[in-house]
Amino acid sequence: MIPRMNLKNRTNGEKGQNLVEFAMVVPIFLILVFAIVDFGMGFHAWITVTNAAREGARVGAVGANEATIISKVENTSGSLNDDNMTITVVNPQGSPGDTVEVTVAYDYQMITPLSTLLGLIGGGFGETIDFDATSKMRLE
Numbered sequence: 001m002i003p004r005m006n007l008k009n010r011t012n013g014e015k016g017q018n019l020v021e022f023a024m025v026v027p028i029f030l031i032l033v034f035a036i037v038d039f040g041m042g043f044h045a046w047i048t049v050t051n052a053a054r055e056g057a058r059v060g061a062v063g064a065n066e067a068t069i070i071s072k073v074e075n076t077s078g079s080l081n082d083d084n085m086t087i088t089v090v091n092p093q094g095s096p097g098d099t100v101e102v103t104v105a106y107d108y109q110m111i112t113p114l115s116t117l118l119g120l121i122g123g124g125f126g127e128t129i130d131f132d133a134t135s136k137m138r139l140e
Contacts, residue, residue, distance in 0.1 A: 034112035042129060045080060045108045050133040052077040053104040056087070057135035060100035066092040073104060080106060084128075096139050103134045 056073040064072070066089045073087050090101040108129045 038110050038112050041111060042108050045106060046131045048077050048080055049085075049104050049106045049131045050135075053102050053133040053135040056089070056102035056104070057100055057137040060089065060092050060102060060139070061137035062140055063093060069100075069102060073102065077104070077106075081109075084109065091139075094139050098139050099136050100139055101134060101136045103132065106131045 052073045055076040056069045059072045060069045069089050069092055070087050074082055074085075077085065084107040086105040088103040088105075090103075091098055092100055094100065108131055110127055110129070
């Protein structure tokens with residue numbers, strides 16, 4: 001005669017298994033979620049910096065002075081921190097046919113501690129990422 005195992009006896013040794021698996025998977029999942037969020041916000045900052053440089057060059061191409069160009073760049077990059085942004089304007093209000101050049105440099109501050117976490121496992125990068133965009137347009 002073969003003894004039958006009760007379902008209760010079979011699961012007694014597995015009471016904490018779900019909790020242990022959850023504790024092992026959650027940190028990896030959270031790092032992945034934070035990386036996706038940081039990538040998205042960094043991508044937004046990069047696109048905004050590129051667009052701001054283009055808008056500043058366009059304003060400069062129609063004869064605006066340096067202060068107006070810088071103001072346009074700052075207004076276009078409204079969601080970014082102006083303290084981390086450097087705006088350089090070359091040849092504003094030159095003669096028609098010359099080129100106005102607007103360069104925007106931005107230091108993106110990461111919002112998650114990914115650099116610290118990745119540094120612990122051998123990879124990693126700094127806490128800021130530098131985005132630069134240069135736009136040139138001919139003066140009208």
